[in-house]
Amino acid sequence: MKPIALHERIRAEIEAAILGGQLRPGDRIPKETELMAEYGCARMTVNKALSALAGNGMLERRKRAGSFVAQPRTQSMVLDVPDLAAAIAARGQSYRWDLTSRKISAPARAEAEALGVRAKVLSVTGVHFSEGLPLAFEERMINLALVPDIAEADLSQTPPGSWLIAHVPWTEAENRISATAAPVAVARALGIARGAPCLMLERRTWRGTDTVTRVRQHFVADRYELVARFGPGGN
Amino acid sequence: MKPIALHERIRAEIEAAILGGQLRPGDRIPKETELMAEYGCARMTVNKALSALAGNGMLERRKRAGSFVAQPRTQSMVLDVPDLAAAIAARGQSYRWDLTSRKISAPARAEAEALGVRAKVLSVTGVHFSEGLPLAFEERMINLALVPDIAEADLSQTPPGSWLIAHVPWTEAENRISATAAPVAVARALGIARGAPCLMLERRTWRGTDTVTRVRQHFVADRYELVARFGPGGN
DNA sequence: CGCTTCATAATGTCTATACATATTCAGGCG
């Protein structure tokens, strides 16, 4: 069938022992030479397995001391923050984007400070629809110095997030997730009551030290949730 | 200073080229033999660098075809879901936990189904305080078959999450993050208005196929946010 | 022209070896 690589098998077995509780945090795992004998392979093979686990934060390795099961102090979860258009399409639902405003301007001094941008910015607002229902209200600023092309893009057809992901890929990013009461403008755009709960996602992405874009999305509470996973099945 | 490992340097340089936009998704990166010549090192060294990037989802490697910059389809962010007590303490704020109810029972048939648990469960509710203010209301179920010791733990002193992380480490987990209007019970416990927005975090953790615990935490909207990062600076 | 077959080029895995580096542990010395 599928001959699994040996280093992967070793990795998986040790991971299983950790997740299964046979190995507990602080426990020492056999040294490389011992595992090497146990599996009858070279040290590099064992090393690859252990390095991978150490990379995941599951092992802590100290020279001369050995390899130890790490403390799961802060569960690092993998959160998928997909492009909305793609995510909704992937769920087999219909998607629509409504551009409600678009303007180019120099950011106000305070904003420029917060954005870390002195250049001109494109400001966009709009609404994401799923199955014909408003799902999220989006306010976005885009640094035109870094992404001049977007000034010519037709953002009434393509939501800016989708355009950016296709044209300015692999930026660094930070997301802040919180809950808020819908402000008037948001409530009106989403057709919900003022003050109704919203999941708010604020994202800032950069290239090097320059901010590329800054988004704030208000999701209608009942219609969206984020999922984060941790674990070997974490795929 | 600290001589950085060569494979790490190679990895970092390619990553920088991807994040800096010199290499775009779909672009092909030099084959191992070429990089090997460029850096004057062995193939295994290059391979280690590229394998690491492939593990991060930043490269896609195909035999015979070469290595390509991956599409950042779904931005996989690392979300730290820390233990609340530890997280608040780390921010230098005071923390308090109020146990409001605790009971052991067999879950109702419907619940048992949803939990994937037939055994007895310990049900706990309580409130997390930060700086004297209610921060989160927690409802939790714990599988006593997997964690019998917790029946004897003093959960009025230690919040169950902290107890579990110390006693049942390294489980698999799934988090669902959403926003809701505070139900009556939650609003009362948190001292907020009924229907006020809350950030809701539902977590389920398992060991193998068995559910260990299931939590629902309602956070007061203004007092908490989750942060997820992606990027090399993502530390 | 379309299909199959096959050599080839790339990555994937593994080995055996070597030396580097950091940490511990045991002595030795003041």
Place this chain on the structure above:
DNA sequence: CGCCTGAATATGTATAGACATTATGAAGCG
């Protein structure tokens, strides 16, 4: 007793070579 020194040890990095695997693209065949 405390501090320094040095040896032992486990991991960290790197090498050169070997063979496996697999998609590709071209050659050959019907």
